[in-house]
Amino acid sequence: MKALLVVGTDTEVGKTVLTSSLAAYWQIYQPNKSLGLMKLIETGIGDREFYQELFGSSPSLEIAAPLRFQTPVAPPIAAEREGRDIDLGQVWQEFRRLGQQKDFVLVEALGGLGSPVTHELTVADLAGEWRLSVVLVVPIKLGAIAQTVANVALARQCRIDLKGIVLNCVQPCTEQQLADWTPIELLESLTCIPVLGVLPYLSDRNDLKKLALVASNLALEKFLPW
Numbered sequence: 001m002k003a004l005l006v007v008g009t010d011t012e013v014g015k016t017v018l019t020s021s022l023a024a025y026w027q028i029y030q031p032n033k034s035l036g037l038m039k040l041i042e043t044g045i046g047d048r049e050f051y052q053e054l055f056g057s058s059p060s061l062e063i064a065a066p067l068r069f070q071t072p073v074a075p076p077i078a079a080e081r082e083g084r085d086i087d088l089g090q091v092w093q094e095f096r097r098l099g100q101q102k103d104f105v106l107v108e109a110l111g112g113l114g115s116p117v118t119h120e121l122t123v124a125d126l127a128g129e130w131r132l133s134v135v136l137v138v139p140i141k142l143g144a145i146a147q148t149v150a151n152v153a154l155a156r157q158c159r160i161d162l163k164g165i166v167l168n169c170v171q172p173c174t175e176q177q178l179a180d181w182t183p184i185e186l187l188e189s190l191t192c193i194p195v196l197g198v199l200p201y202l203s204d205r206n207d208l209k210k211l212a213l214v215a216s217n218l219a220l221e222k223f224l225p226w
Ligand SMILES: Nc1ncnc2c1ncn2[C@@H]1O[C@H](COP(=O)(O)OP(=O)(O)OP(=O)(O)O)[C@@H](O)[C@H]1O
Pocket: 008, 010, 011, 012, 013, 014, 015, 016, 017, 018, 047, 109, 110, 111, 168, 169, 170, 171, 199, 200, 201, 202, 203, 205
């Protein structure tokens, strides 16, 4: 099965932006190949709805969000608040089905690698157990170096196949800020993980051509299946 899990160092760092730019790229440059786009577990309203708005009318792309909670907090807490269980079997089944039916599956994780999916398991545990290829989104801001080092250490502990790091301008950012807050050489030497590129700040996150263009500037050959 060809699949990629997009994780982040935290919530609100740009996982949805990277996932949608990869999906837009796939649609434009692999028009004859099908794509599954899945949110691992959704808490709060946002990601599935955004994907639906962007890609909902595309026949070669299927959007899945097998487990959704309304409460916008960590999944085990959301489940408690709503008096529900977290059925990871259901999530796994949906992921497997998409993998069997589609040429490629993009999965957006939730929160950071250390965020819980259940009371016992983190996103990192799940990525390791499911043997997923993973890409890590890091926001360009002060403090990102420590977050990157911690998330990569967790990825190693869980034996995750971490393909690389994508830096993301969560706000408009200058070359100087990139060099000051997320210096690429330093990140690579601290983590021994390659930086695959930088996502610029997008004034319009609904522009599919622009999303595909920013994806095309990443080192896609290092983490997409071709
Ligand atoms: N490259 C970017 N260009 C413009 N805005 C961005 C960019 N990256 C992030 N943002 C802003 O930051 C917000 C959070 O980004 P995004 O929704 O992709 O994060 P996330 O990691 O998917 O969060 P969650 O954990 O909730 O799924 C967006 O709503 C958007 O306002």
